[in-house]
Amino acid sequence: MSKEMLNALDTLEQEKGIAKEIVIDALEAALVSAYKKNYGQAQNVEVEFDMKKGDIHVYAVKEVVDVVFDSRLEVSLKEALDINSAYELGDSIRFKTTPKDFGRIAAQTAKQVIMQRVREAERNIIYNEFITYENDIMQGIVERQDHRYIYVNLGKIEAVLSKQEQIPNEVYKPHDRIKVYVTKVENTSKGPQIFVSRSHPDLLKRLFEQEVPEIYDGIVEIKSIAREAGDRAKVAVMSRDENIDPVGTCVGPKGQRVQAIVNELKGENMDIVEWSADPATFIANALNPAQVINVTFNEREGSCVVVVPDYQLSLAIGKRGQNARLAAKLTGFKIDIKSESDIQDSLITKDKAGLERTEDYVSAVEETMSAEQESDATEIVENVEDSKDFPSDIEVEDEFQEGILTSGEAEEMIEIAEAEDENK
Known part of the structure; x- marks a missing residue:
């Protein structure tokens, strides 16, 4: 025993x-x-x-x-x-x-x-073995699925892939080999529970690290990722070595490196753009393949207005606004895209509005001056009546010509003067 x-x-x-x-x-x-x-x-x-x-x-x-x-x-x-x-x-x-x-x-x-x-x-x-793989990538085999999860065999344990973490329209069959991103490892009463994802942006980052040695070594750095899983993604990269092109390095010879990632993600399109410390340049790069003419910022709201050629407006916005949406996620700015003609029309409208405001101002000044002139004429008549010192016809006519008196006031003063002469 x-x-x-x-x-x-x-x-x-x-x-x-x-x-x-x-x-x-x-x-x-x-x-x-x-x-x-x-x-x-x-x-x-x-x-x-x-x-x-x-x-x-x-x-x-x-x-x-x-x-x-x-x-x-x-x-x-x-x-x-x-x-x-x-x-x-x-x-x-x-x-x-x-x-x-x-x-x-x-x-x-x-x-x-x-x-x-x-x-x-x-x-x-x-648990101690797999906690080291948290926030990392692993390869597994699809075992089975139910209405909640797809179960992926990682060797010693099964991981769960929820519907929210799956790539839309991607079909998983038993015995399929897939790469997954480990989002969380929990030690529950029923044993370790591992949650994995296929739609997480960091899955893309880990795939680039596997395919691009310069990223793994830290020579090229991924600054930000914006992804709509299964459809399109934008990746901003920068190089710590002036002699190395970050975009070309990630694309690889004849696009081999990026194509391997696209194949793993079942045809998800990749836009690799160069990161820049200048926000305007970075936004222009993020809207690739569209050309950008000008970028104007509103720092308080964290937004910007991007001007593009008329014929590239739809390209800049993208299908269902996808290109602009991904660029906004990538850069962290709210992006409003305008065409050149829209900006010109807006400037013309502002000029017209300014001109109208100027004409209104002139009219208001003229009305004010006319009102002041009438008031002055009335005051003169009242003073003349009080003093009985009436001006001559020539003086009245001169004041009328100068605009001091209105026609009615001038005629009234002349009649008064004639009547005074008769009384004399």
Whole structure:
């Protein structure tokens, strides 16, 4: 029995990667439970496993006291001195109490507990192994699928690929080999749970690291990624070496590097653009393949207006606005795209509005001046009437010509002057 036990421990360590010490700790705890259950022993039981011989020994630990109240827990000082004269009050003595049939009972009782500990140890090993792959890429084999997940075999464990993390319109069949991005590793009560993705932007980053040695070495850096999985993606790259073209490096000879990534993602289109510290240049690059004439920023709103040639407006916006949308995600700016003719029409409209405002101002000034002139004329008439010092016809006519008097006021003053002359 002892040799079989040691051989079993060696097999577990070799095949499962579980250290002997873990299994022995579980075994000792299980044997204590078995002894207490079958023999009604109190809490003072210890089980010892001999690593060399494979023997199991059960000990009852008793305290040395003057008067024994519970023989299961205590031993008298006299009995202790008979065993060893060095014992004193308060010491603990171990008594070997291994029953003859304990091996059979212990095996039956401890089996489930040991298996549980073994499973827990296996789970911890798997968790510790796969937690290092979190935020990294792995290759797996599609096993099966249900209405919630696609299950991908990663070797020692199955990962789950939810519908939200799948590439739209991509069909997964059993035994298909796919590359997935590990988004999260959880250690649950049912064991490690691994969540993977095919639509995550960082999947694209890891694929470029695999295909482009310069990115893996850090010579070329991916600054940002904007992706609509299964359809199109934009990648902004920069080079730390002036002699290396970042875009050409990522594309590869005859497009081989980027084509390998496109094939892995089932035909997803790739736009690789050069990153720039100048926001205007970066936005112009991000809207590739459209040409950009001018970029105007609104720093408060974090937005910009991009002017493109009339014939490239639809190209800049893209199908269903995709090109502009991806460029906005890539650069972090809200992008409003305008054609040259739209900008010119807008300027003309502003000029007309400014001219109208100028004409309105002139009219308002003229009306104000006319009103002031009439007021001045009325004041003159009133003053003349009060003083009875009427001006001559020539003076009235001159003031009328100068615009000081209205025609009615001038005629009234002339009539008054004539009447005064008759009275004289």
